[in-house]
Amino acid sequence: MKKYEEMTGSEKAAFRRDALVKYNAFKAMGLNINMARGKPSCEQLDISSDLFHSLDETNCRSAAGTDCRNYGEMTGIAEAKALFADILEVDPKNVIVCGNASLTLMFDYLAQCMFDYGDHIAWSRQEDAKFIAVVPGYDRHFAIANYFGLKLVNVPMTPTGPDMDLVEELIKDPSVKGMFCVPKYSNPDGYTYSDETVERLAAMEPAAKDFRVIWDNAYIVHDLYDEGDHLKEIFSTAKKYGHEDHFVEFASTSKITFSGAGISCIVASDHNLDLIRMRLKVQVISYDKLNMLRHTNVMKSVEDVRERMKKHAAILRPKFEAVLSILDEELGGLGVAHWTKPRGGYFISFYLDRGSAKRVYQLCSEAGMSMTQVGATYPYGVDPSDSNIRIAPSYPSLDEIRTCARLLCAAVKVAVSEADV
């Protein structure tokens, strides 16, 4: 394909006419497709129908004999800890299994940091406390930081992880208290941190003694291909430097079983877990152990989880590949946009090389396709380059996804050509 920049005036005019015809054809279809969130499709949820039949009144005790219907076991049942430990390659003693949402756990962990406890000085009492936002990133992370008044400082994401030179510079400032990381199949780029990045993160010597990395391992087993990305385990890496306390890890089965009714976990160092338990003792009596048992009855090990994830991949992979092949076909070589090609996770990150993401979003919306709000992948909703669009191919059907991808391409072409009108 000829680069848009290299087209003659009349070629550009023809390009624009053609784009408008295609875009208007989509608009005339009266579409109503939601591609805004990383939400599993119904077929994916059907994979876990076995959860409805894995538990009844005859088997509601844990292996240790706890009646899971009753109070007790504040930190979760042993088999659920073992399952997450197996998935995350950590020691079960460092795992607490909780309710249906790891987002809530991250919120609660930052809430904990906002108060004094033990020898920790409340971040809310510290001048100008900041958090590093790897951008583009997950809007809900940014929302949590905003809620607690933590100022966000952008660090660009790269194919090997956050720009570590910049991170290492920023953490010299003691008011920089931590950072959010989605280390595997990052949201929205789908990049996985390289071994070197993990090593550098583990080795960091932040000026803030209470520096915390929110290690949101949301997509740890969410490979689209048999050969998934490899992520170096953080705690064993951090241990070499005596830095286990810098990291608090979160994961859930939201995109393994049911997004609204899974189980979640916190993984932390012995020291940090002691402090988390101090809070939990006040905040909860116990989490839903029946739901833990429902899960562990159908997934005994990470191998069982991987089997389940292959079924997800069989549904998701064609959707990702459809988007990517349409983008290649329609925009490849045009020199107006680029995009990531993730091997797992829930998103494709699309970048307009000369801005106009907002305009593309508007055009798509007007044609009946909801996407993640442009800017949402940046703190305060502001993408400084107006470039990034998060594509979430999981929920719509494969046919709808193809339509969405074509519509997106048409909208991109319209937006690009507008600049020359």
Next chain:
Amino acid sequence: MKKYEEMTGSEKAAFRRDALVKYNAFKAMGLNINMARGKPSCEQLDISSDLFHSLDETNCRSAAGTDCRNYGEMTGIAEAKALFADILEVDPKNVIVCGNASLTLMFDYLAQCMFDYGDHIAWSRQEDAKFIAVVPGYDRHFAIANYFGLKLVNVPMTPTGPDMDLVEELIKDPSVKGMFCVPKYSNPDGYTYSDETVERLAAMEPAAKDFRVIWDNAYIVHDLYDEGDHLKEIFSTAKKYGHEDHFVEFASTSKITFSGAGISCIVASDHNLDLIRMRLKVQVISYDKLNMLRHTNVMKSVEDVRERMKKHAAILRPKFEAVLSILDEELGGLGVAHWTKPRGGYFISFYLDRGSAKRVYQLCSEAGMSMTQVGATYPYGVDPSDSNIRIAPSYPSLDEIRTCARLLCAAVKVAVSEADV
């Protein structure tokens, strides 16, 4: 029975000998009975075995069509709101249905109050913020206040509710920010607030404009007899005074279905709900809607709930009556203790008229009976009269309960007689 005080020296000596013989006989039995918490028994949990069969992959949509397996419906499904609204006699629009624990919701609500939001000034930034503790009361309420650094001020409980003269005096102080109430079958006394008390609470004009009553309606349908206590509904009462914002209500099915795997709710004014939703939008994507549906499939209305509670009452009532009749038989007229006779809830409150609760607790512990830590029913674990013992008859079997009650009486007699040795 002759009053202990009126006994002669030799009668007292005989009384002591007899008490020691009985107590030592219990001690020799090598008991191991846990009466520490208000925990339902296995038979009670069996009542709700239908919950294991109320949901599968063919019926996991809410009435409105929401796929309850997926994300969405942050404030809960309509049928769950309707159920709690029916139980609590409030408008479903003022209900948010959440996870398995109302304790967590209370913790989170106070956490919210500790920060600035809207026009609210963080309690953590206000000098010497205080909360009223109705005593004796629920240790976990006090623990939440302590966690957030709210100083607790004791107000005595009476058979008609908190000492309202004192409450009305205390709220003239703008640093008094709220109070905890268990208005029906209070923990541990089992008293229900009278209509006059509810009216006076509703009418209060606290100096603190952000005064909040944590209305923990944990035992709203937990009657032991067909004719239960009546509790005046708080929001309709507060409405007359324009004071709906003063109250935030909490309830759960923890002691209706499964204590570890029920559903819970917050009820609040339109204004307060707006603020709670602002927080929830950051903290959660959605609560476990499958568990909501599991519940609403077997309980469509408060009548269904009442039917279920009658089954609980059939198990609990004999336990309460066994304790009360043994206390009457062994200690009635002795003039050393008195106790409450609740018509619902989970506890009997026992008072040693001249102190020595700690000693009784120690004697019972040494004989293998765990009770709620003495002092726990007061802030900071300090019962100024060393008088109150919380009896929790729900979990042990009826036979065990009889043994516990007899052991308690023997321990009381030993402790009382020690004072004269």
